[in-house]
Amino acid sequence: MALLFLFLDGVGLGEENPHVNPLVAAPMPTLRALLDGHVPTLVHPHIQTPRAHAFATDALLGVPGTPQSATGQATILTGKNVPALIREHYGPRPDARIRPLLEEDTLFHALRRKGHGIAFANAYPDRYFARVNRGHRVPGAMPYAARAAGIPLRTREDLARGRAISVDFTNEGWRDMLGDEDIPLRTPEESGAIVARLMDEHDLVFIDQWVPDMLGHRGDWKGALRFLAHLDRFLQGVLEHVDLARDTIFITSDHGNLEDMRVTRHTRNPVLTVVIGRGAHDPRLPLERLDMLRGWV
Template structure:
């Protein structure tokens, strides 16, 4: 039984208040609320709200909580702080040692990252990548290269020596852009195909064919939350929902699907900050009573390892 994990940055379980929550009044999979019933999930799906704080003072942040998801370890508690943006040295060390991708590969399992990146970006960060025959899309100045930092997800896959996809893969239908449809990348001057969310879901399952663990990352909802931009939030959430529904609707019988976030943000546009709300973990697949015991975002990574028989 293989596992697919769709990760969306910055979506929590908030109030059903359309004045602050763009998920209110919509029937998205992630329209789950703390003060009202949420969307009934298709295909017998389950929603489990989980903690993002780990008992650590302050607001949950992306680097530390994404590390928790991608290692199965309580990263904020281990380093005693929340770390925003990109992993700091302690988190990088944790990912290098405990990345679930590294542990899967060491146990003979296979893993792949469905996202595609510009080759010059991966090269600037010295991250292992797949071959690219297209001329570089752009170049970085030496000053900018010094400021670039790798994400938790790219470090997790690099720890397992899994080559990352380039935009050549996206153009060949063997990878996805982070915005799912390609429109965001296209507006930034990158030549990539523009696809519907349903077409992107087909590509996702093509990428996942025969692979034990497949990961996809979407972060535009978090950007919209920080900007307090309802229009951007609607665009990001609507696109992700259409994609996620198509992924679930076309889910192979031998696959489990998890959808999760790292911390709250876009569900409360009254503030630019991350929230203390729990985040929804959605599960679609054969009966798995163990998902009801999920307590923190780190348990998502632990569950992936358990399902794939990795200690």
């Protein structure tokens, strides 16, 4: 029994308007098949089927302002209302108020103490490690917490050997943006199969998917549709190799953004949460607040 935790940065529930909300405009046949042909929206946030359970999760947490990445992600990992603790939504990267919370008792720490195997499936280039180690870059909350819990971040070599995935699901960014022509191109389905193999070997496989928030900030409609198509194909690749009677896929986010392309900033919308497979039938669902996710996992 394994859990795939697919974290999507910046994906909330939006309007049922295909001219505003890429999640409504995108075909996404795999996700729609799991949800009886639908995708969750603000009008219809709750969808439950024999294989999946989708619902809205509040990211405001009773704190004024607009949810941000560092506090939202720290809340997911710790189960604490981090915006309330520091009295504001804050991001994008964790500061001196948030980092200690990520160094102590996160989801990663708790599972490791219980002896569970964890794979952080993202691959990071050598320049990322160099900048972090020199103190020139503060990692995001997810990789920061993973390293604090003793979970190694995967490297270029892991990506080349099929032991990690890239955030675009194809490795195109490594070739086009990083100039690494020796990295093999993959289909999103092949990346899904890689993650499924990691699920065979670990109790938790975690993916930190930051691309949707970047696309939302850019207002990149074409890029959003392309990303969602790749995400859907990746999900199909996972599903082809896992047993949903045994395994669970858990998808959630930290704040809204991509769902409203009229703006290039975060939204105050609830975030999208989807549970697929064994966990979809848990009577504790839906999880109404972001600080409830850690306890459920």
